[in-house]
Amino acid sequence: MTKAEKLKSALKETKERRKTQIAKTFCLKLQNLSKTKEEKLLRAFLEAKWLYNWVINQENVFEIDGSKVKKVKVKVGESFEERELTALGSQVMQEIVDRIKDNIKGLAKLKEKGKRAGRLKPKKRVNSIPFKQYGVSYRIDFKKNRIHLQKLGSFRVLGLNQIPPSAELSKAVLVRKPSGYYIYITCFVPKEERTTLEKPVAIDFGVKDRLTLSNGIKIDFEIPESKRLKRLQRELAKKKKGSKNREKTRQKLAREYERIENRRKDAINKIIAFLKLYSMVVFQQDSISSWHKGWFSRAVQYSGIGKLRERLSSSLLPVLEIDRFEPTSRVCCECGAYFENLKLSDRTVFCPECGNQIDRDLNACLVMLRKVSPALRVVGLDRPKLTPAERSASARILGSNPYIRVSYLVEAGSSSSY
Template sequence: MTKAERIKNTIRETRERRKALRPVVFQLKLQNLSGKKEELLERAFLEAKWLYNWLVSDLERLDLPVNKVNMVEVKVGETFEKRTLTVLGSQVKQEIADRLKDNLRALAMLKENGHKVGRLKPKSFVNSIPLKQYDVTYSLDFARNRVRIQKLGSFRVLGLHQIPPDAEVASAVLVRKPSGYYLHVTCYLPREYFCYPYKLGEAVGGDFGVETKITLSNGIKIDFEVRETPRLKRLQRKLARTKKGSRSRGKIRLLLRREYEKLNNRRKDAQHKVLAFLRLYGKVVFQDDGFKGWAALFGGQVHSSGVGGLKSRLRDSLETPVVVKRFEPTTRECFACGKQHELSLSERTIKCDCGWTCDRNLNAALVILRKGLGLGPDQAVGLDRPELKPLERKAVARILGSNPYVRVSFPQ
């Protein structure tokens, strides 16, 4: 058996084994960096930008053995100068080329589907470096809380304790953020790792909204919103008064990136809390809403909450998500009899001739739950009388109550 055949068999066996596992990304922060280490990391990201732009300027260079490229041409002003790649490992160079090939394939697929696409352009900065091969391009030392990166050396990291002992470590990405340097490690864990010892209920329906971000069929309303801070607005005004290319402009841009990172972390934390609560249900039913149309009317409220990101994460992270089609009528439909009503945005209560009166969002959540379970109006007996259990109230207080940007209201 040749070496190529052995590699193919190994890749095939790995894919089959990982079908029973789930991928999870753990974030590790590089700690206690000396001045020399920071210069080394900055040089690595600079060389990654040089190599990527060198490949983008002539795509035929992708046919070359990129792992053996040690010198590239860099545009400086109106001329080109040669730069030597000193800190990028051979596998890392090849992985940067593979990432570019993946980008080209993604553009080709979009073009086939009728989307208008342009050509790839050189980047002014690169903030991530792929490290695909564990124990080759990088390795983890759990005993000493350290990570070794090819040709960059060993670094102390924070957060290595998050990775369970039975996790199968796969690829990683070295990321540069305004707050520091991070290593995003992808691990594969058994599905039993995501099973909770108890369930709050068999199924729950959720309706996305603007005023209340998500209304559950049991009557719980969850709202979360992280608005722009006064500091961010001050920095934006200062940036507008600076001269392009000046040193002060660069400093303010760095402060802006840090402020945006803080806001993004707060929104992600709110999403984490909502996801952790919804995982306690057997099935979560929600509608595939299109938030791009919402942003045209309620841009500030939609963007400050990141509700679109929550929807995509519900689809990808939950154990058993059930998605109702986007154009399925839910808000206008009566839960009790199925009759369609014409409702304006100002009407917050639905009143039907059959005697059903309900809050607009709660009615939509109940209809979504019914349709997700495949039940008709005459079969959904008991769904309209959900009993909010004391266990659910405790779970809400324990999980959602720890975030000051999440507001929860219970049914009266």
């Protein structure tokens, strides 16, 4: 069997194996960094920036072989000086160049679709370095809790116990954050059967109540700017540009931004974990960006509701999106009557046709379920009820985050909460 045939056969086997696997990414933190190791990491990120800025300024980008680049020209003041690349391995440099090529192709596709797209610009900082192949560009010693990165050496890491023994390791990415250095490892693990509540759920996004579910659960979450963040912003404005004190304050400010972002991510992860219990998630394609530009910009920014909707669309959850122009709040969930004079301030709707009085957002959720399919029709007595299993699951998953507030609609106009 020739080399080409062996590669083709191995690729076919991998594709078949991937059908029974799912990709997961695990975050590990580099610990106990000595001064020498930290200098190596800083040098690696600096060289990654040099290589990136040099490649995007070349005319023949798609002809460049990143693994063979030894020296690059770096702009120093008004002139260019030649710098030698010593901290990056050949495979790492090749992957950085491949990233640039993929980005250029992505911009070209956007231009073909008629969208405005510029060109790649030089970067002041590069905060991620790819390590493509396990066993070559990086290796892991699970017994000693260590990871070896090509040309950078061995590092002690925290979090290896997250990776299951059955995981098949793939690519890794070294990331620099204000709180330290992290390595994100993508693994393929066997698919597990998901235990669901065997019922669909519809979500109505809002500003007053961030999420309203069709079973009567209201979820509100908001992570505002901290007092420390505002104080550091004032301190940074008073520091002299280019000074060491300004750089120290900038690093503290970046660390505080990271803390707030981590809190928002945790809240979103908890909500996604709760929604995974349902067999299907239905929501409307609301324009969150227009809310952000309007009067509700601060509320949208603090909650990260746009990121939550994006995660729902791109996650492995079985989701179904309804067109944003479909009427939901203005239609009665019981008889289908249309409300002509419904205002944004009306939080409870009353149908003069059938006498139905219900919370506005809950009504929209029930209308969404009815629009999806006749099989999911939820009018009259078939309206979904909040079960004890859902109540206990929401308390267990969402209640562990102090920034998430959950309330349960008892009847129109009233609710219970914790």
